[in-house]
Amino acid sequence: MTIAIPDPDPDPDPEEPEGKIASRVIKVTPEIAETFLSRASVNRRLDMGQVRSLADTILRGEWKLTHQGIAFDAAGALLDGQHRLRAIIEANTPVEMLVFDGLPREVFPVLDTGKRRSAADTLLSTGAKYLPLLSSTIRHVILFKTMPNDSWIGNRAQVSNDRILSAYNEDKDRYEEAVKIGRELSKHLFASQTVVAVGFFLTTEVAPAADIDEWIAGLKSGANLDPGDARLTLREVPRDTQKWGSRRRMGIRDQASIYIKAWNAWVDPERNGELRLRRLRKGEKMPMPVEVKFER
Template sequence: MRSNVSSLKEDPTPRPVTITPELAEDLLSRTAVNRRLDMGVVDFLAETIRRGEWQLTHQGIALDGPLESGSLVDGQHRLYAIIKADTAVRIFVFEGLSRSAFSVLDTGKRRSGADALSQTGEKYVTLFSSTIRHVILFKTVPELPWSGIRARVTNDRTLKEYNANTERYRDSIAVGRNLSKQIFTTPTAAAAGYFLTTEAAPFAPVEEWIDGLVSGANLKAGDPRLALLKVPRDPRRRGTKKRFDSKEQMAIYIKAWNSWVENEAVVNLRLKKGEKMPIPIELKRANGTSERRSEI
């Protein structure tokens, strides 16, 4: 039976090409149809290129004719990113794509970090993905909003972080799920907070910290763990009806941890207006024991 699929000669022809910043500028000068430029997307892709995370995939650029003379139909954000990163990358170029195809480009669902982690066999891939994302954002853009295109984390970066710290993330997920039942934070905020604080202070008596939060028994007034337990489940920003987001929940968790490590008495845990994200206190081992002082 004869196929009704177009012959290969009539189809757009893809081929991998090294696109330099100079070639990117030339191609952009031949733009035929394109969406409005989103500089957030450009910045995100440029950072991906700078970090060496760019990979050759089927997603490339498309022209309505040959590379040397065709007009650009799709791929302007990738080309602007190449220019901004000032780095050449390998990318598939589709030559001979009809301009009428523009209306159906990029209409599919973008794969999430959880989708990328599904291949690992982990049970809580969504929680793994969100925890890893929060850890990366804490380390890279602690003072910027953690929403929007500028806060996107590539799936490749998520997988690399997971593979580099698999066991620590597994432990953090287990602790985060448990602590979220005791304190006001989400499992993501608790897991990310636990990961970051124990990374900074690997020799701190973590079991003592966790036991105090889980049982709440015999905690003296001023103990930061008691203050953390007393933060209401539905905390609101002062003067608003908006709840604390996961970034702010992490900040409160880290503040409590820092005070506990430093033996500082705390009665009420709160975030001041404009307060920066606290940095977990580093606690190194000294003479075979933790440097943390005696209990409050």
């Protein structure tokens, strides 16, 4: 059923706009993208990190047709969309896109100036709690699984909001549990809430037969732990190692590696002798969590 909305101030003789804006949906191929880019006049500086992020979205099949597309002015010059067009070329894959023609050139300064939607904003509709921590946890779990031995900061480490939402929907119970544990355990450890949530998610994911309650209890209290217990060693990592301004500051990737090393030494006592909880050295690979599965 269609409901007509009356004009609150009807004008019997509306003026015709000076220029006519038209829009259409077309499949933009890499070749068409090249042609459109050749019509660029004034554009923002190209951010190759953003281009690669959009290209990855296209290659994963996650591109969606939205109101954000390509815009040309009345003279046919490209006003908006250079990053999306470059991404199509980078991915060498055509996508459907909304194309606007005839925009006044005066609109260029206000294009794409709105607040960018964060991953936490995207998760708002799920009803989950602690959204900034939840989105950060999911993002870094994805980074661990896709680029464990590369930097987790900068343009190459961008993860799309759609990808974060999809990951949450696939395993929401475990992500919510990880956030809860991250909030609790970080009070007793050097690591941030995100790091503990990420470490907890990754380790318990491959260790369904491990005694998780014992692991958590030891980290919380530290009581009655043997001197060589990996949980005690993890508790004793200096708390100032991740703070800004510290000469020994560690990022999330370094902190996560320490959490996983301690976990591995705890579930596999043979690793205790080689346990050294320190930041990753140059060229050192991220440790993978030890699996603990039920015996058949």
